Amino acid sequence: MTHAYAALAADTPLAPHSITRRAVGPTDVAIEILFCGVCHSDLHTARGEWGGTKWPCVPGHEIVGRVNAIGADVTGHAVGSMVGVGCLVDSCRECHACEDNLEQYCDTGATWTYNSVDKHLGGVTFGGYSTDVVVDQAFVLRIPESLDPAGAAPLLCAGVTTFSPLRHWNVGTGSRVGVVGLGGLGHMAVKLAHAMSAEVTLFTTSPGKEADARRLGADHVVVTQRGATTAPVTPSLDLIINTVSVPHSLDPYLGALDREGVMVMVGVPPEPHQSPSMMALITRRRSLAGSLIGGIAETQEMLDFCAEHGIVSDIEVIPMHAINEAYERMLKSDVKYRFVIDMATLRYATSGQGAA
Numbered sequence: 131m132t133h134a135y136a137a138l139a140a141d142t143p144l145a146p147h148s149i150t151r152r153a154v155g156p157t158d159v160a161i162e163i164l165f166c167g168v169c170h171s172d173l174h175t176a177r178g179e180w181g182g183t184k185w186p187c188v189p190g191h192e193i194v195g196r197v198n199a200i201g202a203d204v205t206g207h208a209v210g211s212m213v214g215v216g217c218l219v220d221s222c223r224e225c226h227a228c229e230d231n232l233e234q235y236c237d238t239g240a241t242w243t244y245n246s247v248d249k250h251l252g253g254v255t256f257g258g259y260s261t262d263v264v265v266d267q268a269f270v271l272r273i274p275e276s277l278d279p280a281g282a283a284p285l286l287c288a289g290v291t292t293f294s295p296l297r298h299w300n301v302g303t304g305s306r307v308g309v310v311g312l313g314g315l316g317h318m319a320v321k322l323a324h325a326m327s328a329e330v331t332l333f334t335t336s337p338g339k340e341a342d343a344r345r346l347g348a349d350h351v352v353v354t355q356r357g358a359t360t361a362p363v364t365p366s367l368d369l370i371i372n373t374v375s376v377p378h379s380l381d382p383y384l385g386a387l388d389r390e391g392v393m394v395m396v397g398v399p400p401e402p403h404q405s406p407s408m409m410a411l412i413t414r415r416r417s418l419a420g421s422l423i424g425g426i427a428e429t430q431e432m433l434d435f436c437a438e439h440g441i442v443s444d445i446e447v448i449p450m451h452a453i454n455e456a457y458e459r460m461l462k463s464d465v466k467y468r469f470v471i472d473m474a475t476l477r478y479a480t481s482g483q484g485a486a
């Protein structure tokens with residue numbers, strides 16, 4: 131039996147719950163979870179805001195822990211090593227997307243870490259708000275030992291979600307990159323783009339975030355007005371990573387792109403954005419694109435890149451029982467920049483050594 135925290139319905143707070151993990155199969159890795167990051171997707175899913183949630187729902191897809199058992203056919207992961215699990219725990223492994231190491235775009239639908247059909251046990255998959263998990267070796271990442279394990283947890287979703295488009299659109303020395311929003315995703319986009327030697331412009335509606343943005347690696351900080359309709363800078367950027375998931379006009383940011391520039395959306399607003407102006411796209415042959423996390427190989431590449439550049443997420447570590455309060459603070463953007471649950475607090479609480 132595995133201790134977890136679950137939402138039992140859309141309108142109830144998360145509470146202690148027991149789940150069952152499958153027995154360790156030949157290609158499986160069993161992981162004792164040490165830390166789990168808290169992503170906006172967790173809250174949206176737990177509260178049923180995207181539809182399709184099956185309760186009880188155990189969220190969490192920024193998992194870091196130690197291997198405590200491996201199946202007979204496992205290579206590349208040993209008992210005791212530090213590993214991670216992100217948003218994916220399986221895929222069909224034979225479609226074009228999977229062949230291209232882009233399991234997140236699997237044609238038949240990847241198996242997500244939580245609230246996905248569980249091929250082994252039936253029901254749905256349960257995520258990282260729990261003391262342990264069993265995952266096929268092909269979806270287990272190596273966490274470089276030089277990275278702080280708590281700070282590394284958000285790399286598994288927030289990190290790769292921003293790393294993937296930066297890589298796909300070939301960001302490097304001389305690239306002019308804009309980042310819209312300085313939250314969990316935005317602060318990673320700034321750090322990663324800076325480490326790739328790009329010139330980084332951060333757009334924020336919060337004047338109070340300017341100093342922090344510069345500390346994280348932004349070369350320029352532009353404070354934009356909520357509801358603005360004109361471009362905040364002259365058309366000068368090659369790529370914009372837009373991390374804001376509340377509906378807003380995209381035109382000012384499209385207007386900040388140079389000829390052939392691309393704005394990549396990585397957030398899903400609960401209500402659609404207003405359609406962008408076709409003029410903003412046509413006049414400089416600009417593109418509006420989307421991007422979803424990253425494949426397993428790319429996630430490993432991102433972790434190794436972060437180790438090389440000494441990058442982790444800026445985090446606030448919380449005990450498991452503080453999760454409901456953390457959700458309310460996350461909704462107010464009152465976190466710098468990601469909550470990470472110390473899973474020892476769940477382990478001790480449920481074994482009677484602490485208060486839940």
Ligand SMILES: [Zn+2]
Nearest residue numbers: 169171287288
């Ligand atoms: Zn996430």
Ligand SMILES: [Zn+2]
Nearest residue numbers: 222225228236
């Ligand atoms: Zn596939």
